[in-house]
Amino acid sequence: MSDEPLIDDDDATVLEARLATGGARLDKALAEIFPELSRARLQALLAEGVVSRDGQAVSIGSAKAQTGLYRIALPPVVSATPAPEAIPLTVLFEDADLIVIDKPAGMAAHPAPGCETGTLVNALLAHCGASLSGIGGVARPGIVHRLDKDTSGVMVAAKSDRAHAGLSALFAAHDIERTYIALTRGAPSPMTGRIETLIGRSSSDRKKMAVLRSGGRSAVTDYVVQKVFGLPAKAGGAPMAARVACTLHTGRTHQIRVHLASKGAPILGDPAYGSGSPAAAVRAAIAGAGLARQALHAAVLGFVHPISGGALRFETPPPADMADLERALEAL
Template sequence: MIPAQQDDDATDDDLTVLEARIEATGRRLDRALAEAFPDLSRARLQALLALGAVTVDGEPVTTASAKARAGLYAVTVPALISATPLPQAIPLTVLYEDEDLIVIDKAAGMAAHPAPGTPDGTLVNALLAHCGDSLSGIGGVARPGIVHRLDKDTSGVMVAAKSDRAHAGLSALFATHDIERTYIALTRGAPNPAKGRIESRLGRSNTDRKKMAVLRTGGREAITDYVVQAVYGTPAKPGASPMAARIACTLHTGRTHQIRVHMASKGAPILGDATYGSGSPAVPVRAAIAEAGLTRQALHAAVLGFVHPITRAAMRFETPLPQDMTALEALLADL
């Protein structure tokens, strides 16, 4: 069995949402959906149901054998990736490497693996060139060696498996959350209180299936500890939030876009986040973003710690902020 991929701060691009209304009830749900969506096979629909990619009137449905009820059904279909990735000689910042695994400092703008809209130029392409045939194949044709993911525009520390035994061991560590993961985020405003834990359910938004959201029911448990390390910009009123802040976020789960959604839910979205950064930063902050040349969310996976799955040695890697976030933080400090 292939170990489950860990979500971390992954993104899912080029999703297609199909909609159809089902009036008749009483039939098995998968059969009714197959008639309503003739371009999707019944087996494909069963798989999408199991993934929570089907809703009726905005409510997720997951049981293929359940009776269909009348309503508007939406099916979120990720595009299929059929091409086998090819090795590409892309420079990598390697922090550690042995015969079983490799740790790299991923640059912003590099996707973890091929996906719709990003067929190459990914970490997988680079690893195939760097590691050759030693890269673990457990992750499948499109994702060899990948045991967790960072969003394309999130920089920072990632580990990949070079051997199947390391892949299985690392996947187990991520599945049980026996991994130290700390991210640094630059945010609009600051969360209140300045230190705390966010516990919620995260899942696909009922209003925009390409986004994640905090849900009252359904979804998956998501836990983030955060601490405000610095604030920038004098608040306009006493007790008001500062213009920006530097936040350290420690993950206890690894859900899609977890930190980005959690910070937004605390009223402190990550600067530069076009998906979850509702509202506009103060004018001086916008000017600082432009001057720093930040064109992505200001989020960096700074720390990754784990027990080596083969040698059992304690491993811990920490990397500084990349140039765009360093420049932005320096400019924010002068506000």
């Protein structure tokens, strides 16, 4: 549900410099106080959310620069070339240009510090061999979008450079159908709606994203509450849990997780955004189902094939841990 890697400051090289004069474009001003970084590189770092001013995240290179202490957490360089690994894949579609898989929870999309092996890239290198697109770079061949490591569901990867370019253009234009299923604590209100906010790095925890009043990037999610579980005895009370379908119109890091939490209905099992404890009966259901991750599944991915022009649409049901949890919730 996102295209950006998380950056852990503990593994990053941190640069700091003070800007004494504001008013210029931010990316231009930063290039002057950080001469070791190109303006294009700074624009990419701003987009990744690793630049801050006086402790507040900044992300828009075209904005006017303000004076203050700027800090950049440079992502560590992954120098090792990923090795092919014979990891079984559930392939939904494959041709000469692309491959669509049903990614299991627990598999990262690509190598990153602390997770160099066992990723989708390692599996694709073994499955596709030399045909995998190299546009994504040495560490991320074929990857055009991400699902969080502990989010399951449908992903597409490019096997040819022309498919990579075409898919990237579709994602950039948000011309992709993407629907996710989430099991939440309580339920968002109203039962259907659109969540439209700015999302950027949290100023209090750089590993997390947050809804921001200014800065960040536009994020739009439509949602529908499909089922509610554990209805209260008193009229007007909130249910214990819900099944929510979320349709993405943008693809920000942790977008659905942040948006549902902002509605007071965080995803069950979410270690980062699941603030507050669910009801005892829901906790028991989670334990009984063996859910050890956020209950989020990328159920639908639809797009126009970038080479053939044909319409493709893939849909998979939530895996066993989420299905078992939903059955347990239905019994509440």
